[in-house]
Amino acid sequence: QKEVEQNSGPLSVPEGAIASLNCTYSDRGSQSFFWYRQYSGKSPELIMFIYSNGDKEDGRFTAQLNKASQYVSLLIRDSQPSDSATYLCAVRGSGGYNKLIFGAGTRLAVHP
Amino acid sequence: GAVVSQHPSWVICKSGTSVKIECRSLDFQATTMFWYRQFPKQSLMLMATSNEGSKATYEQGVEKDKFLINHASLTLSTLTVTSAHPEDSSFYICSASFDRLKQYFGPGTRLTVT
Numbered sequence: 001q002k003e004v005e006q007n008s009g010p011l012s013v014p015e016g017a018i019a020s021l022n023c024t025y026s027d028r029g030s031q032s033f034f035w036y037r038q039y040s041g042k043s044p045e046l047i048m049f050i051y052s053n054g055d056k057e058d059g060r061f062t063a064q065l066n067k068a069s070q071y072v073s074l075l076i077r078d079s080q081p082s083d084s085a086t087y088l089c090a091v092r093g094s095g096g097y098n099k100l101i102f103g104a105g106t107r108l109a110v111h112p
Numbered sequence: 113g114a115v116v117s118q119h120p121s122w123v124i125c126k127s128g129t130s131v132k133i134e135c136r137s138l139d140f141q142a143t144t145m146f147w148y149r150q151f152p153k154q155s156l157m158l159m160a161t162s163n164e165g166s167k168a169t170y171e172q173g174v175e176k177d178k179f180l181i182n183h184a185s186l187t188l189s190t191l192t193v194t195s196a197h198p199e200d201s202s203f204y205i206c207s208a209s210f211d212r213l214k215q216y217f218g219p220g221t222r223l224t225v226t
Contacts, residue, residue: 046216
């Protein structure tokens with residue numbers, strides 16, 4: 001079982017719709033969870049982080065965390081074509097330093 | 113805030129030569145820096161973690177004698193790919209952290225070995 005799992009997609013949504021991206025993780029001791037956006041040929045950009053169970057909202061983005069189910073998700077409201085990218089879920093493990101374990105990413109395509 | 117730069121952004125070198133990539137945190141002091149490699153259509157693979165003034169911790173399967181990492185100051189880390197071969201061609205990305213939680217990524221360096 002992979003440590004951080006994401007559906008590779010592509011997830012195709014129409015402009016203006018809500019895009020829902022999901023991620024599961026295996027390390028029950030994980031405490032910190034991150035969503036990065038990566039455009040093709042570019043490096044990842046941090047867009048959300050969440051540490052506590054529940055929802056965290058930032059503009060059009062909402063991160064949801066359920067530690068009991070070992071599940072974290074990212075909702076993008078009013079999706080725009082510029083949101084088309086690969087979204088990487090990253091989990092900070094329970095080990096030392098702050099090493100992040102990345103999922104393989106979900107490719108999101110927002111079509112006009 | 114939390115800007116990380118990398119230099120060069122792309123480099124082409126001949127097989128057998130060495131290449132040095134610099135990673136700088138521009139507006140913060142990075143207690144920890146990380147080096148990743150990403151092959152096309154794959155996710156990030158952590159190569160090593162480095163703390164200022166101490167030796168880097170390499171991930172399993174990463175040759176420490178081939179990928180030399182120096183973290184000389186709180187704002188600079190370098191990765192040297194020694195005796196590069198075509199299979200080392202990849203997108204190398206560094207990240208930096210100041211709070212032991214969030215990582216901020218540099219723009220990446222695309223290495224092509226001919």
